[in-house]
Amino acid sequence: MRDLAAQDLLSRGHSPQTAAAVLMRAEALRFETAGRALLKDVTLDLRAGRHSVIMGPNGAGKSLLLRVLHGLARPTGGAVLWEARPLDAAARAQQAMVFQRPVLLRRSVAANLRFALAARGVPRRYRAEGVAAGLVRARLEPLANSPARRLSGGEQQRLALAMALAANPRLLFLDEPTASLDPASTQLVETMLGEARSAGVTLVTVTHDAGQARRIGDDLVFLQDGMVAETGPLTERLAAPRSAPLRAWMEGRLYIPETR
Amino acid sequence: MYRRMLFAMAASLSLAVAAPAMAAEEFILVQSTTSTQNSGLFDHILPQFTGETGIAVRVVAVGTGQAIRNAANGDGDVLFVHAKPAEEAFVAEGNGMARHDVMYNDFVLVGPSSDPAGVRGMTDVTAALARIAEAETPFASRGDDSGTHKAELRLWAQTPVSVSEASGGWYRETGSGMGATLNIASGMGAYAMTDRATWIAFANKGALDILVEGDDRLFNQYGIILVNPERHPNVKAAAGQAFVDWILSEEGQSAIASYTLEGEQLFFPNAK
Amino acid sequence: MLDALVQALGLIASGDPDLWAIVLLSLRVTLTAVALSCIIGFPLGAAVGALRFPGRGGVALLLNALMGLPPVVVGLMVYLALSASGPFGVLGLLYTPTAMIIAQTVLVTPIIAALTRQVVEDLDGQYAEQFASLGVRWHDRIAALLWDARYALLTVALAGFGRAVAEVGAVLIVGGNINHVTRVMTTTIALETSKGNLHLALALGVVLLMLALIVNAAVMAVRQTAERAAYA
Numbered sequence: 001m002r003d004l005a006a007q008d009l010l011s012r013g014h015s016p017q018t019a020a021a022v023l024m025r026a027e028a029l030r031f032e033t034a035g036r037a038l039l040k041d042v043t044l045d046l047r048a049g050r051h052s053v054i055m056g057p058n059g060a061g062k063s064l065l066l067r068v069l070h071g072l073a074r075p076t077g078g079a080v081l082w083e084a085r086p087l088d089a090a091a092r093a094q095q096a097m098v099f100q101r102p103v104l105l106r107r108s109v110a111a112n113l114r115f116a117l118a119a120r121g122v123p124r125r126y127r128a129e130g131v132a133a134g135l136v137r138a139r140l141e142p143l144a145n146s147p148a149r150r151l152s153g154g155e156q157q158r159l160a161l162a163m164a165l166a167a168n169p170r171l172l173f174l175d176e177p178t179a180s181l182d183p184a185s186t187q188l189v190e191t192m193l194g195e196a197r198s199a200g201v202t203l204v205t206v207t208h209d210a211g212q213a214r215r216i217g218d219d220l221v222f223l224q225d226g227m228v229a230e231t232g233p234l235t236e237r238l239a240a241p242r243s244a245p246l247r248a249w250m251e252g253r254l255y256i257p258e259t260r
Numbered sequence: 261m262y263r264r265m266l267f268a269m270a271a272s273l274s275l276a277v278a279a280p281a282m283a284a285e286e287f288i289l290v291q292s293t294t295s296t297q298n299s300g301l302f303d304h305i306l307p308q309f310t311g312e313t314g315i316a317v318r319v320v321a322v323g324t325g326q327a328i329r330n331a332a333n334g335d336g337d338v339l340f341v342h343a344k345p346a347e348e349a350f351v352a353e354g355n356g357m358a359r360h361d362v363m364y365n366d367f368v369l370v371g372p373s374s375d376p377a378g379v380r381g382m383t384d385v386t387a388a389l390a391r392i393a394e395a396e397t398p399f400a401s402r403g404d405d406s407g408t409h410k411a412e413l414r415l416w417a418q419t420p421v422s423v424s425e426a427s428g429g430w431y432r433e434t435g436s437g438m439g440a441t442l443n444i445a446s447g448m449g450a451y452a453m454t455d456r457a458t459w460i461a462f463a464n465k466g467a468l469d470i471l472v473e474g475d476d477r478l479f480n481q482y483g484i485i486l487v488n489p490e491r492h493p494n495v496k497a498a499a500g501q502a503f504v505d506w507i508l509s510e511e512g513q514s515a516i517a518s519y520t521l522e523g524e525q526l527f528f529p530n531a532k
Numbered sequence: 533m534l535d536a537l538v539q540a541l542g543l544i545a546s547g548d549p550d551l552w553a554i555v556l557l558s559l560r561v562t563l564t565a566v567a568l569s570c571i572i573g574f575p576l577g578a579a580v581g582a583l584r585f586p587g588r589g590g591v592a593l594l595l596n597a598l599m600g601l602p603p604v605v606v607g608l609m610v611y612l613a614l615s616a617s618g619p620f621g622v623l624g625l626l627y628t629p630t631a632m633i634i635a636q637t638v639l640v641t642p643i644i645a646a647l648t649r650q651v652v653e654d655l656d657g658q659y660a661e662q663f664a665s666l667g668v669r670w671h672d673r674i675a676a677l678l679w680d681a682r683y684a685l686l687t688v689a690l691a692g693f694g695r696a697v698a699e700v701g702a703v704l705i706v707g708g709n710i711n712h713v714t715r716v717m718t719t720t721i722a723l724e725t726s727k728g729n730l731h732l733a734l735a736l737g738v739v740l741l742m743l744a745l746i747v748n749a750a751v752m753a754v755r756q757t758a759e760r761a762a763y764a
Contacts, residue, residue, distance in 0.1 A: 333615045
C-alpha cells in the first residue's frame, strides 16, 4: 500500500530517464460485438509521464478504446500490456478514469473522496489526510460538506477528477472530461490536469476539441473507424498531418472511407 | 454510515421485540369453535376459572374440523367442540383422553322472512330441507367441515336430495365460518343452518328470521377432551385437566347456564 | 362510510385499553417483521441486483414470483413448521406474537428483496463503471448501493409494511386470534365481521387505515426532509 502522507501527488515525480519509457502498450487490439468490429486493429504506445490525446470522429472507437485499455471492456483479440506484462488487477489498481459525465455518490463531497480512498485500499488512518488533499486539489474546500450531486457541472467534474487521483494512480484516463463545461470550468479542469502531469501522472484524454488538445497534449493518437490513423508528437502531427483522415478532420471535411 | 443505518434497524428491532413481553403466567391453549367464541360464552366463563385457579385460557376459535386437526397435531391442551362422531374418532385414534359431554344448544334453520320455499313453522327439519331443495331457493352451507357443517350434512343425508349435485346451483358452500356464512345468507336472501348461540349474538341479521326449530335432530351437543399428553408431551396435562374438571363441575356448569344474551340462555349444561 | 369514520374516531377517543393493546400489538408484529425483512431483503436484493453470478436470473424470477405468495399459504407453511408435531414444535412458538412475526417476515422478505433488486439494479447501471474503475470490492459495492438508494429503500420498506399490516390470513393461522395474546387489527376486523358487527369492523378498518397513514406520513416526512438536505 502506498503511503499518502509520504507520497503527496504534487511533490511526486518520476525520474527523467523513465519519463519516456512505454508505460502501456496496445497490441493489435480488436473488439467485436454483435458481429461488428468496433476496434479493428489498434496498436499504440502510451509513454510514461506524457499526456496522450486521443482524437477522431464520432464512432471511431475512442471511448471504447479507453475502456479496453482500462480493463472495463475485454478485447476480443490482441493484448493490453502494462509495463510489458498483461494487464492485471495490480496494474489496474494503478490506473484511474474520469468519465464524460461525472459519477458521484449521493453523499457529501468529502464522503465521495473518502469512498474513493477506501475503495483504493487506503488505510482508514490516512483517509482524512487524503480527503483534505483532494479538496485542495479540486479547489472544493468550502464545499466539503455539500451534497456532491448539488454541485455545478464544473465542480462535479473537479471532484470526479480528485476522486480518480485520490490514491495517486500512475495513469489517468479521461473521456471527454470537459465536453459539457463552460470555458471557466474547463480551464480549472485543465489546470488540475497540468498539475497532475507535473506530478508525473501519465494522462490519456479523449477530446473533440483541437484547441484543448494543443493546450494539454504531448502525443496524439488519431483514430478512424476502429484503427489508428496517425500517431506521434501532437504539435508536429497537427501541423503536418500525414494521413487522409486527420488531414480531412483538420480541414473540417467529412472523411468517409471508400471501403464502407 | 452503513453502521448508523444498521444500528437504527437493530434499535427499532430490539425495541419491538422487547415490547410488552407476555406476563409469565401459566396458561393453557383450548382449540374450540367459533360458536362458543363469537357468542361471548368464553368471555363470560373464563375469567371465573382463571380467578379460581390462576390458569389463563387462550382460545383458538376455528371450525370444529380444523380445531380437531390442530389438536391432533398437538397444538392445544384441550379440545372443546361440537361434533360427537368426530370427537369419538379423535379419542379412538389416541389423540385425546376421555370425551365428556359439556352442554348443548340447538341448531335452527334461518331464512329470508319472505320465506319463498314456505317452510316457516315446520317441525320436521328434513321435510323443510327437502322443500327448500324442491323450490331451488338458495341455501348457504358452511362447507368447511365444521361441527355445524357436519350436522347439516347428516340432515341432508336423511332427505332424497343430493347437495353435492346441487353445489354451485341453489346450494352454495361458503367455505367460511358461521358468521361469514350468515353474512352471505343475509346478503343473498338464502336459507342457512346455524347454532342458536351464534344466531342470537349475530348482529347483521338483516331480513333473516328463524323459520324452523325444535326438531330433536337439531340437537347440538358440545364435548370436551384433554389432548393426550402421552402422544403429545408438550400438552400441559395438569392444567388442562383442571380446566376440564372445572367445566364439568357444578361451578362450571352453572357458569355456563348463567350466560344469557338478550334475555335468552344460550347453552344448556348437561355434564354427567 | 361516514358513520364508520365517526365511530372510528369515537373508538380512538374512548381510549379503550383493549383497542390500544390490539393496535400496539399490530404495530409491534408488523414493524418487527418489516425490520427483519429489511435486514434480510436489502442485502439479498442488492446482491441479486448488482452482482453477476450463475443462477442470478432464476433468483430474480423466484423473488418476483414469491411476491405473490398468498398470506394463507405462508401461514400454513409456518403453522406446519411451528406445530407441536412440526420440526420446530419444541420451540413452543405457535400461537404467539413471535409466530406472527415469523409468518409476516416470510411474507414480506420476498417483496423487500424483489423491489430492492430493481432499485439497486437501476442505480448500479449508473455506478457500475465508476465502481469497476475504482476497483470497489463486491461487498463494498452492495453497501454503497444500499446506502445511496436509502430513500428509495424507505419506500420499499413501506410497501412491505403495507402488505404486512393489512394481511389477515397468515397471522390468523399462526397466531390463532387469541384475545389479549395474538389478536391484532386485521384478525379483530375478521372476527367482528363474522359476528355480524359490520359497522364496528368498518370502524376498526378506518383505525387501521389511519395507522397506515401515520406510518406512511412519518416515513415520507423523513424522506422529504432528507431530500431537501439534498442527498437524493
